[in-house]
Amino acid sequence: MSTRLADNVALVRQRISSAASRCGRTPEDIRLLAVSKTVGAEAVREAFGAGITDFAENRMQEAAEKMAALHDLPIKWHFIGHLQTNKAKAAVKAGFELIHSIDSDRLLFELDRQAEKTGRPQRALIEVNVGGEESKHGVAKEAFMKLLEESKKIKSIKIEGLMAIPPFFEDPEYARPFFRRLRALRDEAQRAGYSLPELSMGMSHDFEMAIEEGATIIRLGTILFGERKK
Numbered sequence: 001m002s003t004r005l006a007d008n009v010a011l012v013r014q015r016i017s018s019a020a021s022r023c024g025r026t027p028e029d030i031r032l033l034a035v036s037k038t039v040g041a042e043a044v045r046e047a048f049g050a051g052i053t054d055f056a057e058n059r060m061q062e063a064a065e066k067m068a069a070l071h072d073l074p075i076k077w078h079f080i081g082h083l084q085t086n087k088a089k090a091a092v093k094a095g096f097e098l099i100h101s102i103d104s105d106r107l108l109f110e111l112d113r114q115a116e117k118t119g120r121p122q123r124a125l126i127e128v129n130v131g132g133e134e135s136k137h138g139v140a141k142e143a144f145m146k147l148l149e150e151s152k153k154i155k156s157i158k159i160e161g162l163m164a165i166p167p168f169f170e171d172p173e174y175a176r177p178f179f180r181r182l183r184a185l186r187d188e189a190q191r192a193g194y195s196l197p198e199l200s201m202g203m204s205h206d207f208e209m210a211i212e213e214g215a216t217i218i219r220l221g222t223i224l225f226g227e228r229k230k
Contacts, residue, residue: 005043008224009050016218019211030211033078033200035221037062038228041069047224048073054097056080056219060087064094080163080200080219082137083107089114092122099124100163100200103139105150108157115156123158125200126151128185130178131167138164144185148194161198161216162186172206179213 017027036044036055044055044066053074057063058081067077076097083091083101091099092114102108102124115122126147129138139147151159162185166178179201186196202210204223211218222228 004226005046005224006050009047009052012220012223015208016211019208023212025211030215031217033080033217033219034224035080035203035219036066036225037081037221039221039225041066043225044070044075045073048075052224054078056100058082060090060094063096064090067094085110092118095120097123098160098198101125101127101137102147102157102159103127103129103137105147108147108150108154112154112157118156121156121158123160125161125163125198126159127163127165128182130164130181130185133167136165141181141185145189145192148189159194159196161196161200163200163217165203166201166206168205172209175206176209176213179210179215183214 016030016032020027020029031054032052033054033056034047034052037058054076056078057066063077063079078098078100079091079096080100083099085107088107088110092111099122111122111124127138128141128144129136130141162182164178164182166175169175182201183199186199189196198216199214200217200219202215202218204220207218207220
């Protein structure tokens with residue numbers, strides 16, 4: 001294993017622990033999800049050796065190739081990219097631990113149809129566009145409850161929480177209100193009777209703020225593996 005990667009993992013673990021401590025949580029409350037897009041299979045294998053068990057991809061073809069190359073490891077694979085409806089079958093068949101990016105009723109119903117065929121429930125999150133950015137996917141926060149209500153009609157998709165990618169700021173403190181916004185939406189839904197324990201939010205530059213605001217899953221790539229290849 002490269003010393004650099006092992007050191008990066010150890011440093012991130014320390015920062016997770018410190019952030020959790022500041023807000024009265026424990027490190028066990030937060031799942032570290034290593035974003036392995038554009039990263040080679042051998043680097044993923046090294047990261048697994050350093051104790052990371054959850055990895056995320058954002059393109060179906062790359063995910064399938066990596067899952068095949070690393071089939072000997074008990075990795076929990078997540079899908080975090082925008083998922084087109086015509087890729088729902090492949091996503092369900094792949095057996096992802098969690099699909100983070102449901103953003104329409106059309107996708108929700110198609111995933112449900114495909115999961116029902118397998119006889120295996122698919123765990124998923126609803127992606128919310130908390131910043132209202134046209135360049136990003138996710139359901140508008142105003143339409144979030146409507147989509148959640150639609151989930152009552154399905155049988156094979158288990159909605160477990162919310163995911164968001166807030167606007168990027170050089171100073172990560174400016175991302176805090178967006179994390180709070182996602183948590184507030186989740187809390188509103190839970191008051192309405194939904195069980196949504198997961199909040200997938202926070203990336204390499206702002207994950208400590210996300211932890212302080214309630215993240216249960218943080219998605220880290222460059223801080224672990226270095227700058228990505230284009």
